[in-house]
C-alpha cells in the first residue's frame with residue numbers, strides 16, 4: 176500500500192482532477208501529438224515561443240492519472256523557460272523516473288512527486304509521454320506524431 | 325437439483341481440485357494470493373500440459389515425417405495424434421482438415437492470403453464486424469487493399485450485440501468472405517454464428533469464424549456450424565504459446581494454393597517444378613511446433629475430461645455473480661451487456677482511468693487487463709479510450725470476484 180501511496184500522492188491526484196493549462200492555444204508556434212499505444216493515452220501539446228522562451232504551453236487529451244498529472248506539472252514547470260533549459264529539464268526528468276528505485280535521484284521540486292513511478296516499470300511511459308512530446312515539439316524540425324513505443 | 329429419473333449422476337464442479345492442477349495459481353503477488361483474471365489474454369496451464377511437454381522432450385523428441393528411427397516415429401505419432409485430438413475437439417470431419425499454425429492470427433492471414441486471393445477481386449467485398457480483434461481486421465484490410473476490394477463492417481448496438489438487421493442488409497452478391505468472431509474478447513458477446521453462416525452461404529459467401537475466445541468457453545462443432553474456416557489459438561486453450569489451429573473444409577483446403585514454401589509441404593522438388601504435398605502437409609512448411617501441438621492436445625484433453633458443458637455452466641454462473649457484484653461498485657459501468665455473453669467483464673469507472681485501476685488492483689494480487697484489448701474500433705464505438713477487463717476461466721471462483729470487488733474499493737480509496 177505504501178508504494179501505491181507514493182505513486183498516487185495528493186499532488187498527482189489533484190493535477191489529475193484539475194489539470195493545469197488544460198486547453199488549446201490558438202495559433203501556437205508548435206503543436207505536437209503524443210500517443211502511448213499500450214494504454215491509449217493521447218495528448219496534444221501546444222507551445223507558444225517568444226524567441227527562444229516558452230511563453231505559453233498547454234495540453235489536451237485523455238489519459239491515466241499519471242500521464243495527465245505529469246503533463247499538467249510539466250506545463251507549469253516549462254513556462255518562462257528557455258528552449259535549451261526545457262530540453263535539459265527533459266533529460267533530468269527522464270533520468271529521475273528511470274533511475275532504479277533503490278538509488279538516489281536529483282530533487283526536481285514539484286516534479287519529484289513523479290519519482291514514485293520507478294516502483295512501477297509499466298507506468299514509466301505514462302509519466303514520460305508529455306515530456307517526449309514536448310521534446311519533439313521544441314525540436315528544430317518537428318516530425319510526425321510521437322509515440323512511446 | 326433433485327435426483328430425478330434418467331441421466332447419469334454428475335459430480336458437482338470441484339473448483340478447488342481444478343485449481344490444484346494449476347501450479348502457477350498457488351503463488352502470491354505483492355504478498356497476496358494471486359487472483360488471475362486475465363484469461364482472455366492467455367490461460368494458465370494445468371500440470372497435464374506441463375507434463376506432456378516434458379515427457380515429449382524427455383522421451384520422444386525427434387523431427388516428424390522425416391525418419392525411420394524409433395524416436396521419429398514416436399514424435400510423428402504424437403504430432404499426428406494431436407491433430408486427431410484437435411479434430412475431435414472441434415468436431416471436424418477429418419484430421420486432415422486441421423492445419424497447425426503459430427496462433428489464431430496466422431490462421432486468419434493464411435486464409436486471407438490463399439483462399440482470399442483466389443476468391444476476392446476488384447469490386448468485391450469482405451465483411452467483418454465492429455467487434456473484431458485486430459487480427460481479424462488487418463489481414464482482410466491487407467487483402468482488400470491488394471485486391472481492390474472493399475472492407476465492410478457490421479455495426480454493433482449499445483449493448484455490444486451484433487446488428488443482425490445490418491448484417492442482412494450488408495451481405496450481397498459482392499460479398500465473398502464474412503469474417504466474424506464467435507465470442508468477442510473485448511465485450512464477451514457471443515455471436516449467432518450458425519445463423520450468420522447460413523445467411524452468408526445463401527449469398528454465396530464463405531465464412532471464417534474466429535474462435536480464439538469461444539473455443540475455451542463453449543463446445544464447438546464446426547460441422548454443425550457449417551463454417552468454411554475456424555481459427556483458434558493454443559495458449560488460450562490451456563496449451564502452450566506458439567501453436568494455433570486452422571480448420572478448413574477439405575474441399576477448400578485442397579483448392580487453395582500453399583501459403584509458405586519449404587520442407588514438408590512438397591511432394592517432390594526439382595529446380596524446374598515442385599509438386600505440393602496433400603493437405604494438411606501442404607500448409608505446414610518447415611519443422612512444425614511438435615511439442616506445442618502435443619501440449620495443445622493435452623490442454624484439449626484436460627477440458628474434455630472436465631466437460632465443455634460443465635466448464636461453460638461454471639463460467640456462466642461466475643458471469644452472473646460477477647455482473648451483479650460489479651454493478652454494486654460505485655461509478656462502475658459495464659461495457660458489453662449483450663443478452664448472450666461469456667465470462668468476460670469489461671468495465672470503466674467514472675473519473676478513473678483503466679490503467680490506474682489495473683495498477684492498483686495488481687498491488688492487491690489481482691491480475692486484470694487494461695487497455696484497448698486489440699479492439700480499438702470497439703473502444704471508439706463506446707467512446708472510451710480503454711477499459712478494464714476481468715475474464716474468468718474454469719479455475720476461477722466467486723472468491724476471486726469478491727477479491728476483485730474489494731480491490732476496486734481500494735481504487736476508490738486511493739482516488740478519494
Ligand SMILES: Cc1ncc(COP(=O)(O)O)c(C=O)c1O
Pocket residue numbers: 364365427428429430457459460505507508509534536537557698
Ligand atoms: C477474439 C480474438 N481473436 C484473435 C486473437 C489472436 O490470438 P493470437 O494472438 O494468439 O493469434 C485473440 C487473442 O488475443 C482474440 O481474443
